[in-house]
Amino acid sequence: MTGIIHIAIVDDHPLFREGVARSLAEIGGFEVVGEGGNAEDAERLVAAKHPDILLLDISMPGGGLAAAASILARHSGQKIVMLTVSETNADVAQALNAGVRGYVLKGVGSKMLAEILHDVFAGESYVSPTLSARLLSDLLQPANRRADPLGLLTDREAGILRLVAEGLSNKEVAGRLALQEKTVKHHMTRVLSKLNVRNRTEAALLMREAKDRTG
Template sequence: MTIRIILADDHPIFREGLVNSIEETGEFEVVGVGGSADEAVALAFQYKPDIALLDLSMPGNGITAAQRISDAGSAGAIAMLTVSEDSNDVTAAMQAGAMGYLLKGVSASELREVLGKIARGEAHVSPGLAAQMLRVMQNETKPPRQPIDELTKREEDILRGVAVGKSNKEIGSELNIQEKTVKHYMTIILGKLQARNRVEAALIAQEAWGKSQS
């Protein structure tokens, strides 16, 4: 009983190497080969493979293909194949229904081993990537708290004006408050940001918020 696989990758030479690597022990059979997301979805629908092995970055987007195949229930399992070690890609792939995520640098035997696991229902991510994902998830749950995050809504409104070089008078006019009030807020803002003057505050703002809208 062979494990039936469809695969989709837009690099012909790699695809050929892949087919050979997968089939060389007779344990797996590649029943369909495509070069884009659309072809992958059609092949999955047509062949109902045990595993759909998809390139992450092919035309039409591998993750989109994974999502569509998963939604349609057209494959027993989905695995992604890519050079990307970006944990965002891994997360996105898993959320799209992939049971596995493999790097293109794997050897043929390792690839077959992982495919076997996936066919048995086990999820797989390269160990290095799994550790990286864990680190990223931990960092994301504890975003660093900057002084600029402690500003009130009004204070932020005013700093945004300062960050693009506007005078207190101009800011007051825009926000319909007195220049005097803007000054008052600036004193508070400078204190919170530990900035000595508005230039420093503007630079801090730009650093934190990205490019100013010049």
């Protein structure tokens, strides 16, 4: 393939950005035109540098998924690849619904990442195989399971919500599960989003109702 593919990398870990940039430089055929560490940087880089492909993390200040949706609303032709550790179906689905071209786990090898970027540049899409298989399985599961919102939760999220439903505070949950309080808060934020409820009280009520149904 001739020509250089221009890449912008936005991730709140500078060492990770440097590693990706170095790997792409060693492989050749890529030029990193800009780097950033948050959603605001991502929007600025797209507007100023017009990269062929924007590599975005999810767990960064401002949120990678929100940044992707905002950027694609303004620049519909921008190719975005999420490069993340998140393996949840909800994140994959939200990213694809926003219009990103790729969803890649951070453990990917540098040569594989380069191939993915070439494919995306050529107009193709890519989702890490383990994630696409899991997402397809979720879509094909019986309708009655999909109708249960608690089925969207990971084991960790469900475990935290059970304790919240018992009346424990975030701090108490953190102590019970040997987690940091901010980690519990992060999980509860995702729980509220997945269950489409406004607060922890409504989420706890759903958990209690589910427990009553199952005895």
